[in-house]
Amino acid sequence: MSRFTDILMEIGTIGKNEDGSITRIGFSEDYKQAVALTKKYMEEAGFTTEIDTVYNLHGYLPGTDPNTKSIVIGSHLDTVIKGGIFDGCLGVCAGIEVANRLKEEGIKLRHPLELWGFNMEESSPLGGTFGSRCVAGMVDINAEGYKERLEKYGITPEDILAARRDVSEYACYLEYHIEQGDKLFNEGIDIGVVSGIVSIIRYDIIAHGISNHAGTTMMANRKDALVGMSKLIVKANALAKELDDTLVATIGKINVSPGQENVIPNEVVATLEVRHMEPSVIDEYIRLIKKHAAEIPDAEFTFQNTVSKYSTPCDSTLIETIKKVCEEAGISHVVMPSGAGHDANPMAHAGVPIGMIFVPSKDGLSHCGAEWTEMHHCDIGVDILYRTVLALDELMV
Ligand SMILES: [Zn+2]
Numbered sequence: 131m132s133r134f135t136d137i138l139m140e141i142g143t144i145g146k147n148e149d150g151s152i153t154r155i156g157f158s159e160d161y162k163q164a165v166a167l168t169k170k171y172m173e174e175a176g177f178t179t180e181i182d183t184v185y186n187l188h189g190y191l192p193g194t195d196p197n198t199k200s201i202v203i204g205s206h207l208d209t210v211i212k213g214g215i216f217d218g219c220l221g222v223c224a225g226i227e228v229a230n231r232l233k234e235e236g237i238k239l240r241h242p243l244e245l246w247g248f249n250m251e252e253s254s255p256l257g258g259t260f261g262s263r264c265v266a267g268m269v270d271i272n273a274e275g276y277k278e279r280l281e282k283y284g285i286t287p288e289d290i291l292a293a294r295r296d297v298s299e300y301a302c303y304l305e306y307h308i309e310q311g312d313k314l315f316n317e318g319i320d321i322g323v324v325s326g327i328v329s330i331i332r333y334d335i336i337a338h339g340i341s342n343h344a345g346t347t348m349m350a351n352r353k354d355a356l357v358g359m360s361k362l363i364v365k366a367n368a369l370a371k372e373l374d375d376t377l378v379a380t381i382g383k384i385n386v387s388p389g390q391e392n393v394i395p396n397e398v399v400a401t402l403e404v405r406h407m408e409p410s411v412i413d414e415y416i417r418l419i420k421k422h423a424a425e426i427p428d429a430e431f432t433f434q435n436t437v438s439k440y441s442t443p444c445d446s447t448l449i450e451t452i453k454k455v456c457e458e459a460g461i462s463h464v465v466m467p468s469g470a471g472h473d474a475n476p477m478a479h480a481g482v483p484i485g486m487i488f489v490p491s492k493d494g495l496s497h498c499g500a501e502w503t504e505m506h507h508c509d510i511g512v513d514i515l516y517r518t519v520l521a522l523d524e525l526m527v
Contacts, residue, residue: 132509133227134223134224134226134230134512135505135509137171137226137227138220138508139215141164141207141219141223142220144164145158145160145161145163147212150499151212151213152212152213153212154207156185156208156256156283157185157283161185161207164207164219165185165207165247168187168223168226168247169187169189171223172187172225172229173189175229175230175233176191176229176232177229177245178190183290183293184249184261184264184289184293185249185261186247186265186293187207187222187246188245188247189229189246191232191243191244193238193239193240193241198240198241198242198527199242199299199301200300200301201239201244201522201526202244202246202303202304202477202482203228203245203246203306203515204221204222204225204262204473204474205218205219205248205305205307205472206219206247206250206261206473207248208248208250208252210252210253213252213496213498213499214495214502215502216308216496216501216502216503217497218248220306220307220308220489221305221306222246222247224306224511225243226245227512228243228515228516231516237520240523241522244300246262246265248261248262248265248473251473255279255282256279256283257269259472262477264290264293265294265295265476265477265480266294266476266479266480268479269290271287271290271291297477297480297481297482300482301483301522301526302483302484302522303474303482304485304487304515304519305474305484305485306486307487308489308503309490309491309494310470310494310497311470311491312493312494314464314489315494317464318462319462319490320489320507321452321456321461321487321511321514322464322466323453323463323465323487324449324465324467324468324486324488325407325443325449325465326407326467327442327468327471328469329408329412329441330404330405330437330471331405331409331412331435331439332401332435333402333404333434333436334402334433334434335359335381335401335402335431335432336397336398336432336433337356337359337362337397337399338355338397338429338431338432339352339353339354339355339356339394339395339396339397339398339430341393341395343393344393347394352394353396353428353429354394354395354428355387355395355398355428356386356398357429358426359384359398359400361426361428362400362422363381363400366379366381366402366419367381369418370404370415373411373414373415374406376406376407376467377404377411377415378404378405378469379402379403379415380404381401382401382403384401385399385400398429402419403437407443408441409440416433420433439471442484443478444478444486445484448483448484448485451485451518452485452487452518453465455518456514459513459514468488472486485518487514487515489503489507489508489510489511490503490504491503
């Protein structure tokens, strides 16, 4: 265990359940306890700290050059219900280690260094990446029923507005996170240099058939919407595998009407979610799925686009810097997209150049008690983050 992993284990296990998993929902007492302990370690490392109006934690370490903008390190301190130790907490604790190491080595950065621990990154009634969207000014306080939802957490629309920061004040945003997928673990690679956060496109696919008596309608004469949808689901899965290595497509929800044992289904609605870094690959996939759907004899299909969240590329200078740091340190690495959303996403949308560093998740598991990253990988990642901060301090204006 290192100084870094000791702190990570202490903060990361706040909210531990009997089965070993962690529950530290945004705004909960356990979350606030984690904020308090993180704040204490941040202050010991030299940061001045502040808890903002939506319970994000901010730390500030001054630089030597007053004309420079801050380098920000950030991630989140909340977890899902029955989540793990590393998701989010790793990146916040890493910022403390960066400051401790600067102090230990007697290095003063030219740029101010800021460390942000965000509240409620995980999905909630307030929407995912809540804390970072507040900072980026991306929360729609006028959305229907939003004020009432905020009240349940003891905050007001004014609190949301007060948490906003002028992101043009920041040089860049760095997030160090577990991969939450199995690529690095399976391929035995130490570091993922993130190219960007993938696009997420969702459709409702509706299969239209004809309802009739399940006993008297002969097989040759049926228009069974569920049989049609089943064929499309199998095709959707195979096509995603064929088209591109990093394309993922999921049909995760299905609704059958009228949903009775003795009636041929006349309508099936299924959700299709597709993720990839390049919107053009997703477009091609959707085009092919629609073409195949038209050839399925059992049902007529219609497609309704419900969600289009376009990809967020990481900054090319930051990608190159992290790659170079890995090369110089002799650490195996690969440039790869992030299939999951992160706090870096709202930061990028607000105009801050973002860079992300991934370390392997054992068996690709996350959002569960079995979420694990080997201690030596945690240490490699924080070392790469530290070296990246030093390199950017020289490189950036
Ligand atoms: Zn996370």
